[in-house]
Amino acid sequence: MADSEISRTLPAITRGKDNPPNGTAERLPRLIDRRNLLPVAARWLSARIDEARVLPRESGPTPVREMWPRWYAYHQQRLRATHLRQKLETELLKATGGIPTVELSIPGTDQLTSVRSFADINRLTPELDTEQLSEARVELRRRRKQWRETDQRLGYSDAVTREQELAHKAGIAGRVMRITAPSSLIEVTAKLHCLIVMHDPGRKLELTPWPELRRLLKDLMRIGERG
Incomplete structure (x- = not known):
């Protein structure tokens, strides 16, 4: 400076x-x-x-x-x-509803699993069918895009760096x-x-x-x- x-x-x-x-x-x-x-x-x-x-x-x-x-x-x-x-x-957080996550319901249980990454979704492959996995990826991608666009508009990442x-x-x-x-x-x-x-x-x-x-x-x- x-x-x-x-x-x-x-x-x-x-x-x-x-x-x-x-x-x-x-x-x-x-x-x-x-x-x-x-x-x-x-x-x-x-x-x-x-x-x-x-x-x-x-x-x-x-x-x-x-x-x-x-x-x-x-x-x-x-x-x-x-x-x-x-x-x-x-x-x-108010504009986006929170950090980009997707809540998934595990079939046969009342358990809800929160995932933040595509790797998290892939780890659930044995427990979810193809359609559920695809929908989860689409939703996570949508929420990440919303987060990035709002972040750029507000300048949050720049403020963190500063x-x-x-x-x-x-x-x-x-x-x-x-x-x-x-x-x-x-x-x-x-x-x-x-x-x-x-x-x-x-x-x-x-x-x-x-x-x-x-x-x-x-x-x-x-x-x-x-x-």
Whole structure:
């Protein structure tokens, strides 16, 4: 993805109400709980990293403070892509009646068998007559055609591909950042934020060390605020 595309995403989290008119970053809210921890951390980091851009950069590897905005942009874009994919998936399933399948009744039993492929139909050859097999193939072919046409109209497969690409890019950017040595408290905070977002985005994990890591993220922001 081009840098220009990423730069169009970042202002939403680094400008506006995150930075008051006097140029100083917005202070942390008094209450930081599990629900708002990661959004608050993202806004706080965005403001601090934005301020740090005026500092001279030494030669060498890309610092964490430059990696975090790129990773977070990919992450935000992936979230939007997931939302779109889920929306289109719901529309696709509603329009087609579900994933292309055919329900077949096995003679002599009350059993219904659901088949999704021609190979599934062929495996039922000993139990079904030629006419039933032929009708099943025609019906499966019809439903697949309907699925493809609706998919193309909605752009569902393209949305799936886009979501996968962004997840891959966010994963790579996050892993590279997490193995890069930090040089400041802000960069340590950024790495911890990335770790929690990638592995506990819903803030639901209760086994050690996840509750402790969430508390540590809050502690680092509080220390950074005082600093």
